[in-house]
Amino acid sequence: MAKIKTKWVCQNCGYETPKYIGRCPDCGSWSSFTEETEVKNSNSSLQSVVIDNTPVCLINEIEITESIKASTGFEEFDRVLGGGLVQGSLVLLAGDPGIGKSTLLLQTAGNICNNGKKLLYICAEESGSQVKLRAQRLNVNSDKLYVYSQTNLENVLSQIDEIKPDILVIDSVQSVYTSNITSSSGSVSQIRECTNILMDIAKNKNITVIVIGHVTKDGNIAGPKVLEHMVDTVIYFEGDKYKSQRLLRSIKNRFGSTNEIGVFNMAENGLEEVSNPSELFMNERRDVVTPGSVIISTLEGTRALLVEIQALVGTTSYPSPRRVSTGVEYNRLLQIIAVLEKRIGLNLSKHDVYVNVTGGIEINEPAADLGIALAVATCFRDVVVDSDCVIIGEISLSGGIRNVSDLEKRIYEAQKLGFKKAIIPKLLKKLPDNFEIEIIQAERLIDAIKACVSSQKSKT
Numbered sequence: 001m002a003k004i005k006t007k008w009v010c011q012n013c014g015y016e017t018p019k020y021i022g023r024c025p026d027c028g029s030w031s032s033f034t035e036e037t038e039v040k041n042s043n044s045s046l047q048s049v050v051i052d053n054t055p056v057c058l059i060n061e062i063e064i065t066e067s068i069k070a071s072t073g074f075e076e077f078d079r080v081l082g083g084g085l086v087q088g089s090l091v092l093l094a095g096d097p098g099i100g101k102s103t104l105l106l107q108t109a110g111n112i113c114n115n116g117k118k119l120l121y122i123c124a125e126e127s128g129s130q131v132k133l134r135a136q137r138l139n140v141n142s143d144k145l146y147v148y149s150q151t152n153l154e155n156v157l158s159q160i161d162e163i164k165p166d167i168l169v170i171d172s173v174q175s176v177y178t179s180n181i182t183s184s185s186g187s188v189s190q191i192r193e194c195t196n197i198l199m200d201i202a203k204n205k206n207i208t209v210i211v212i213g214h215v216t217k218d219g220n221i222a223g224p225k226v227l228e229h230m231v232d233t234v235i236y237f238e239g240d241k242y243k244s245q246r247l248l249r250s251i252k253n254r255f256g257s258t259n260e261i262g263v264f265n266m267a268e269n270g271l272e273e274v275s276n277p278s279e280l281f282m283n284e285r286r287d288v289v290t291p292g293s294v295i296i297s298t299l300e301g302t303r304a305l306l307v308e309i310q311a312l313v314g315t316t317s318y319p320s321p322r323r324v325s326t327g328v329e330y331n332r333l334l335q336i337i338a339v340l341e342k343r344i345g346l347n348l349s350k351h352d353v354y355v356n357v358t359g360g361i362e363i364n365e366p367a368a369d370l371g372i373a374l375a376v377a378t379c380f381r382d383v384v385v386d387s388d389c390v391i392i393g394e395i396s397l398s399g400g401i402r403n404v405s406d407l408e409k410r411i412y413e414a415q416k417l418g419f420k421k422a423i424i425p426k427l428l429k430k431l432p433d434n435f436e437i438e439i440i441q442a443e444r445l446i447d448a449i450k451a452c453v454s455s456q457k458s459k460t
C-alpha cells in the first residue's frame with residue numbers, strides 16, 4: 001500500500017525535516033524549506049540501483065573490465081571527460097540559461113550518431129520541431145538520432161526499452177518528473193528521485209546518460225548538492241553570454257582529471273572547438289601595448305595557456321584605496337601589492353589597483369604572481385612590457401622568484417606562438433638548450449622588472 005508522507009525539504013541542499021524551520025542546519029541557508037508531499041510507491045527506485053552484480057570477493061580477485069570510452073566528436077569535450085564518454089556513466093552538464101547547453105549536446109549527439117551509435121534525445125523543455133529547427137541550423141542530421149519531447153520518465157523508460165539506445169540525453173533534469181512521487185518537477189525530491197532512476201538506467205542497462213542541469217543565480221546547480229554526489233561526472237559550461245567564447249570545465253570526474261578545460265567558440269552554425277586557445281585569448285591584444293599589460297603562461301590541466309593580465313593603477317579618490325580583481329584571487333593580489341610596496345618600494349597606498357584577466361579565465365595558480373606584479377608595477381611607472389615577452393614565476397614574500405611546475409611546457413607554448421623572450425625564475429638545473437626563445441632567469445622581483453622594461457624608454 002502507498003504511504004502518504006509530508007516533509008519539509010531544503011531546496012538548496014536537500015536536508016529534510018518533519019517540521020518547518022527557518023534556517024537549514026545543514027547548509028545554513030535561510031527560508032529555503034518547501035513542503036513536499038510525497039506518495040511513495042512500493043516500487044520506488046530508491047533501493048533498486050545496483051552498480052555491480054559481483055558478489056563479495058577479495059580485491060585481488062576482481063577482474064578489471066576496461067571501460068569503453070566513446071568519442072564525442074569534439075577533442076575539447078573528450079579531454080574534459082577524461083578521454084571520452086565512459087559507457088554506462090551518468091554525466092551532468094550544468095550551465096547558465098542560454099549559454100548553449102542544448103547546442104553542445106545536440107552537436108555532440110550528431111557526432112556520436114555519425115559514429116554508428118544510437119542516441120535518444122529527450123527534450124523536456126522544447127517541442128520536437130524546435131529541436132529540429134536547431135538541428136537544421138547546426139547541420140545535425142542522422143538516422144540514428146531519436147528525439148522525444150516528453151517530461152514523464154516512465155514514458156521515457158518504455159521508449160528506451162523499445163529503441164534500445166546506446167546513449168540517452170535528458171534536457172533537462174529539472175523539467176522531467178517521475179510518477180513515483182507527487183512533488184512538482186524541479187523540486188528537490190523529484191530531482192533526486194529522477195536522478196536515481198537515471199542512475200539505474202545507466203548502471204543496469206549500460207546506457208550512457210547525459211543530463212543537462214540548470215544553474216541558479218548564485219552559480220550552483222539548481223537542486224540539491226546530492227545531485228552532484230550521485231552522478232559520475234559534473235561538467236560546467238560557462239562563458240560570457242555576450243561574447244562567443246565558451247569554457248567546459250569538469251568539477252568532478254570519476255574517470256579523469258578535473259583540471260582540464262575545453263574551449264569553444266559560439267558561431268552562427270553552432271559551437272566550434274578552439275584547439276589553440278592561446279591564440280584566441282591573445283587575439284584581443286592590440287599591436288600597441290599599453291602599460292600594465294602582461295602575457296603570462298598559465299597551466300590549465302595538462303595544457304599551457306597564454307593569457308593577458310591587465311592592471312590599472314591610478315590615484316585614488318576614496319579614503320582608502322580600492323583593490324579590485326577579476327580572474328585573480330583577491331587575497332593573492334593584496335599579497336602581491338604588499339610585496340611590491342615593501343620590497344620594491346612602490347608606494348601604492350594612495351592608488352587604486354584593478355587587475356583583470358582577459359578571456360574570462362580564472363587563474364588560481366601562484367605561477368601567475370610575477371605576471372600580476374609586473375602588470376601592476378609597469379602600470380604604476382607608466383612603462384610598457386615588451387610585447388613579445390612572456391612572464392612566468394611565483395613570488396615569495398621576500399621578493400624572490402620561485403620556480404613553477406611544468407616550466408618547459410609553458411615556455412614552449414610561448415615559443416610556439418611567436419614570443420621572443422621569456423622571463424622565468426632562476427633555476428638550479430640547466431634547461432634543455434633547444435629553445436629558440438631568449439630566456440632570462442630572474443632571481444628577484446626587481447631583476448624581473450628591470451629585464452622586462454630595460455629596452456624601453458619611459459613614456460613620460
Ligand SMILES: Nc1ncnc2c1ncn2[C@@H]1O[C@H](COP(=O)(O)OP(=O)(O)OP(=O)(O)O)[C@@H](O)[C@H]1O
Pocket residue numbers: 095096097098099100101102103104125137266267268269
Ligand atoms: N539563429 C541563431 N544564430 C546564431 N546563434 C544562435 C541562434 N539561435 C541561438 N543561438 C545561440 O545559441 C544560444 C542558445 O543556445 P541553447 O539553446 O543551446 O542554450 P541552452 O543553454 O540550452 O539554453 P536554455 O537554458 O534555454 O535551455 C543563444 O544564446 C545564442 O548564442
Ligand SMILES: [Mg+2]
Pocket residue numbers: 101102103125171
Ligand atoms: Mg536548452
Ligand SMILES: [Zn+2]
Pocket residue numbers: 010011012013014015024025026027028029032
Ligand atoms: Zn540546506
